[in-house]
Amino acid sequence: MSNNKYKILIVEDDRNIASFVQMIFETNGYQVLTAEQCRQGLLMFTSHMPDLVLLDLGLPDMDGEVFIRRVRAESAVPIIVLSARSDESDKVSSLDSGANDYITKPFGTAELLARVRAALRTNRSSLRAAALDGCFRVDDLCINYDRRQVTIAGEPVHLTQTEYNILALLSQHTGKVMTYSSIIREIWGAMDNGNVKKLQVNMANIRKKLGCRPGDNRYVTNELGVGYRMLDE
Ligand code: CA
Numbered sequence: 532m533s534n535n536k537y538k539i540l541i542v543e544d545d546r547n548i549a550s551f552v553q554m555i556f557e558t559n560g561y562q563v564l565t566a567e568q569c570r571q572g573l574l575m576f577t578s579h580m581p582d583l584v585l586l587d588l589g590l591p592d593m594d595g596e597v598f599i600r601r602v603r604a605e606s607a608v609p610i611i612v613l614s615a616r617s618d619e620s621d622k623v624s625s626l627d628s629g630a631n632d633y634i635t636k637p638f639g640t641a642e643l644l645a646r647v648r649a650a651l652r653t654n655r656s657s658l659r660a661a662a663l664d665g666c667f668r669v670d671d672l673c674i675n676y677d678r679r680q681v682t683i684a685g686e687p688v689h690l691t692q693t694e695y696n697i698l699a700l701l702s703q704h705t706g707k708v709m710t711y712s713s714i715i716r717e718i719w720g721a722m723d724n725g726n727v728k729k730l731q732v733n734m735a736n737i738r739k740k741l742g743c744r745p746g747d748n749r750y751v752t753n754e755l756g757v758g759y760r761m762l763d764e
Pocket of ligand 1: 543544545587588589590
């Protein structure tokens, strides 16, 4: 592992936060690069090709969302937004621009490390699913994409077409929060408020069929006011 460290790029203009985050990752065996501005971050991204980016949205030269859109145009690298703003619309728009996840400041060391490990795993698990038998597996849940069949511990789960499509979509973005509007666009191709309700009703049915009780976050978590996330373990 020592000669094959994950490389993390931190784009953050607040030096206290940047050095705090840098220290956390260096102590835990990661290689860290830092940039204080959006433009500098883009240059460092291109020249160093990091494995993951931690990104502040409020940067002095440009909005962090510019970074997300530019990088997403050419790379699937995981991007986690470090958001000082508790405003949901910022989270939603950065996720819709292509960020994988967000973490709201102030955050703890354990939470930050866990989010980063999950995002790095996600990139590998999508490769893993594609390389194996075309089935997606998490815990005892299995989605067979060829047969459009879902099983739990080998027992078939009877989903409607729409329910299956939603679950398959989430599984193809494992670990990533998918916003309501991005799911709705993929499933129904349009966006209106009635569809959010329809999505929530479908998700409630899916969770019930997967054997989840209310508040039970197995397989899929509900990111309140933002969207849903398929867990990857
Ligand atoms: Ca800032």
